[in-house]
Amino acid sequence: MHNNLIYLTDGRGKVDASKLSDTEWARLVVDNRDSVRRQLVKCAWCWDEDHVTHWMKTYSRNGRVISHQPGESADHPYQALESDEHKAYCDRVERVGVAEGYEAQRESRADDGRTRSDVLLIGARHLSYEMQHSPFKPGYGARERTRRSLAAKRDAVAWHTDSSIIADGARVAMLRSNQARRPQIENPRYEIRILGGYRKVLVWDCTSREGHRCPLGRYAGCGATHVNSQPSAISLDDFIRQAPAGLVLPVWPLDRLGFWTTTKDYQIWVDHFGGSSRSGGSGAAAQRRQSEQQGDGHSRRTSAKDYAPVVPQQRDGRSQVVLDIPDRLINLERSAMEEHAKLTGLYGEAYDAQWKAWRRAAEVLHAAVTEYAAHGDVGMSRHEVEQAVKRAVRHPEPES
Structure with a gap:
């Protein structure tokens, strides 16, 4: 459903039309048959953004449809109604960012009019912070929104959720924190810990003395240099302080196996795997990757790329x-x-x-x-x- 956020002038205020019951929706369609004369359903997006009133048509056609009158504004993509916790998280990110000296813009839109950030933090880098509480809608998921945001000259998109289900299904690099209620989020002394999506890069020589399991399954080690990652800890506040300064960077931002890490670990990862390559896995594919490694742990392809002139x-x-x-x-x-x-x-x-x-x-x-x-x-x-x-x-x- 597009144009899902509406204002109902009968006293219900701003609602998400997709959350109405079937009975409520059927009644709304009947009451709003002559939408311009009835003046019951108003576009919340146009009103919140531009303070322009557009009376919306409501009908059913292979599902619920809410559309503008002919000649008015174009339809808007699905947007979830902001919860109290969602607003509290955005308030906290803005407060921490401003205290650190960054410029913070709420509900910032890019020049294309479609790319929106819950909070845009501007430091040495432009960081788009996105808080996700509800499941993503088809056609308006995290990957599509991240791709558009990066194309709109955002340096990075920091997705954050407190739901493991949303984090697992996001298909992008996403930070997952402990669940907190509104009073805890609003308390600046309450520490919100990042439990997933932030990792430390490990480098080790594959011998029996190192204590790491050989990716090739060799008990005594294969003698090569391996690079992998493991979960690490950071608070949400510290992440917000560091990310706009470029002190933490995303690895594979458009992949659900992506993660954030320090600049030092990011450089180790890029030097070893390349900026957009994939690692990990098992079986023949993993063996081929390991067999291509040189003595210093860099793949031949990556080493050739690192030492090649920039063209x-x-x-x-x-x-x-x-x-x-x-x-x-x-x-x-x-x-x-x-x-x-x-x-x-x-x-x-x-x-x-x-x-x-x-x-x-x-x-x-x-x-x-x-x-x-x-x-x-x-x-x-x-x-x-x-x-x-x-x-x-x-x-x-x-x-x-």
Whole structure:
């Protein structure tokens, strides 16, 4: 059903028409036969967004139909009615983001008019926060909405739910937290823990001494270097503080096996598997992946890609000129790596102080990359520019 959110002027207020009983729906259709004269059903979307009144037609045709009058606004996609808990979560995300210094926009819409974020947090990156309490509707699921949001110049989409059923069926990388009621969500001292969707990347040499099970089933280990992930802990508030700064990044955002992780672990994962490749599994496919690995644990394909010069492609498939990375971006990346390296061996207050210094350096780098990628003559997306800068610093081409 489209146009499901309506205002009923008989005193019921804003309702979700898809949740009405069959008797209530049949009665509504009868009462609203002459919709313009009756003035009973008003489009809630048009009223909430633009304060424009459109009287809606209601009828049944292979299901419930609520449509605009001819010549009025186009039909709207299905939208769930916001619950008290949903609003409380969005309020909390906005409050935490603003306190951290980010710009927060509620119910933010992109230029296409179709892409909406529950809360858009703008820092070094544009993070679209989406809270999901109810099951997704066909044709308006998380994957379709994520794809549109990424195309609308959102750097990342952070889906969040407190339902394991919704998380398992989302088909995208989704954060799952402990269930909380409205008073707990509104309490800033109550910690909402992320139980799923946030992971730590593990790297180990496959020997019997490491204590990890060999993916190939060899009891004494196969001797290769393996990369995998395991669940890790973070609070929702800390996630909101870090994600717009680019300190946590999504792996496979359009896949239900995707997850969020730190920038360090993200780089390990990308170096090993590539930005869009899939890993894991068992049987012949897993054995083929492991057999293709080199001694350093990188696949041959990924290693060749990492050490190859950056040659962006045009839409017609022809190569452009190799991107000349500005020295400023190179220096900022080196500065961020140096600040991160200083974390080694620190504890307590010294670690916290150095972590803030590294974070400031990372924010400056991400802001500079975003600004550079916005230039019309670059010809690369922000992600491609960022990867090119990291490759230029971490895998420099040998001097001739």
